[in-house]
Amino acid sequence: MSDDPIRLAAVDGEAVPRKGLKAVLESNVINHERLPMLEVVCERMVRIFATSMRNLTSDAIEVNLERITSVRFGDFMDNIALPAMFGVFQVKPWESYGVVTVDAGLIYGIVDALLGGRGGTRSLPPEGRTFTTIESSLVSRVVQMALDDFASAFEEIAPVAMGLERMELSPRFAAIAEPSNVAAVATYSVNMEGRGGVFSVLLPYATLEPVREKLLQRFMGEKAGRDRIWADHMASELYNTQVVVDVVLGEKMMPLRDVRGLKVGDTISLSNSPDDALQVHCGGVPLGRAHIGQRSSNIAIRMATDIAKGYPK
Numbered sequence: 552m553s554d555d556p557i558r559l560a561a562v563d564g565e566a567v568p569r570k571g572l573k574a575v576l577e578s579n580v581i582n583h584e585r586l587p588m589l590e591v592v593c594e595r596m597v598r599i600f601a602t603s604m605r606n607l608t609s610d611a612i613e614v615n616l617e618r619i620t621s622v623r624f625g626d627f628m629d630n631i632a633l634p635a636m637f638g639v640f641q642v643k644p645w646e647s648y649g650v651v652t653v654d655a656g657l658i659y660g661i662v663d664a665l666l667g668g669r670g671g672t673r674s675l676p677p678e679g680r681t682f683t684t685i686e687s688s689l690v691s692r693v694v695q696m697a698l699d700d701f702a703s704a705f706e707e708i709a710p711v712a713m714g715l716e717r718m719e720l721s722p723r724f725a726a727i728a729e730p731s732n733v734a735a736v737a738t739y740s741v742n743m744e745g746r747g748g749v750f751s752v753l754l755p756y757a758t759l760e761p762v763r764e765k766l767l768q769r770f771m772g773e774k775a776g777r778d779r780i781w782a783d784h785m786a787s788e789l790y791n792t793q794v795v796v797d798v799v800l801g802e803k804m805m806p807l808r809d810v811r812g813l814k815v816g817d818t819i820s821l822s823n824s825p826d827d828a829l830q831v832h833c834g835g836v837p838l839g840r841a842h843i844g845q846r847s848s849n850i851a852i853r854m855a856t857d858i859a860k861g862y863p864k
Contacts, residue, residue, distance in 0.1 A: 586735065586766040588708055589759070593619055593737040593752075595704040603696050604741070608664040613742040617749065620738075624755060625730025628722040634658075636682065636718055637725035638694040643712045647758035648727040651694050651715075656748025657741055658682065658690050664743050665689050682720060691718045694750075701752060709762045728755045735759065798843060798852055799830040828855040 593616055601614040631637075631652055638651040653661075662668075662685075682690075698713035705711050719725045728734065734755040741747040759766060801821030813819075823829065828840035831852065841852040 586759070586763075587769050588766040589735060590619055592701075592704045592708060596701050596737070596752075597739070599700040599703055600697055600739070603700055604693075604743070607693070607696070608743065610664055610743050615740045615742075617738040617740050620736050621733055621756075622736055623730065624726075624728045624732045624734050624753070627734065627736060627753060628725070628730075631722055634680070634682065634720065636687070636690055636694075636720060637722060638691065638698075638715050639717050639719065639725050639727060640694075640698050640713050640715045642754075642758060643714060644710070645758060645761045647755070648716075649713070649755070649758055650725050650727060650753045651697065651750060652753065653690060653694065653750045654748040656746075657750055658686065658748070660741070660743050660746035660748060661693050662686050662689050663746055668746075687718050691715060694718070697750070697752075708765050728757070732757065794833055796838070796852075797832040798841065799832060800843075801829075 597614050597616050601612050604610075604612040604614065632654060634655050636653045636658060638653070639648060640651060641648050666689075695715045698715060702711050702713045732755050734753050736751050736753045738749055738751045740749045801823040803819060803821060805819075826842075828842055829852075831838045831841050831854070839854060839856040839858050841854045841856075843850065843852050845851060
């Protein structure tokens with residue numbers, strides 16, 4: 552590994568280069584695979600969630616997918632502006648977890664809409680004010696609805712169920728992965744007649760591992776590395792291929808001196824009798840055993856053993 556400085560750390564007010572494995576682990580540069588199908592799922596979520604919010608609030612709802620990024624879990628949680636709510640949910644088939652973050656603007660927008668507020672832009676409550684039980688209950692209801700809609704958008708990839716386990720007010724209590732773990736984050740903006748904010752759905756890459764191959768597809772139903780039509784065509788052509796089959800009447804070990812002395816008319820005695828099953832070869836590979844006979848004035852054989860069971864392929 553190179554000893555070139557990768558990142559600087561402050562020690563006693565001076566910049567000290569970090570080297571080696573520590574610099575790699577703490578680097579802000581993240582190399583990750585693009586997951587085209589995950590982007591499709593997140594885009595489908597916009598339409599489904601917007602419909603659910605309209606049915607819930609009877610307001611004109613506008614939902615937009617702001618961005619899809621890959622970040623380290625610790626960096627993302629440290630940059631969340633407080634106050635905010637953190638919904639920890641479980642993806643039950645995969646036995647893994649994710650986090651939904653809701654900013655203060657959307658929290659108060661949801662509460663105002665569900666309690667019959669008139670809408671419009673309003674100033675947020677002062678910093679340091681904690682959320683009430685009623686506010687937490689209303690927001691958790693919307694978060695669970697968002698998770699159900701996200702699961703619906705995921706149905707084409709894999710059937711999943713996302714259940715909200717708890718709502719937290721501090722990012723420290725919503726830690727579901729190591730700070731250095733990489734996660735995919737989809738951020739949405741919600742506008743409810745002048746009020747609203749943003750929420751994000753965070754899924755660690757470890758959570759997505761069971762469906763990683765499907766998420767790497769470029770379009771729905773793609774079979775990576777295999778063309779089914781071409782495979783069927785190849786199979787049909789192989790069945791029509793002509794092959795040369797050899798029937799071994801018998802084998803006998805002879806000294807090279809005797810072989811060189813063979814003349815026309817000499818007889819070589821074999822140990823097989825006319826009723827014995829003879830070996831059948833194709834390209835030097837033994838296929839099985841068969842009885843030799845005659846049919847329609849042609850020499851024919853009848854297989855005495857199954858090819859698959861009698862000999863390895």
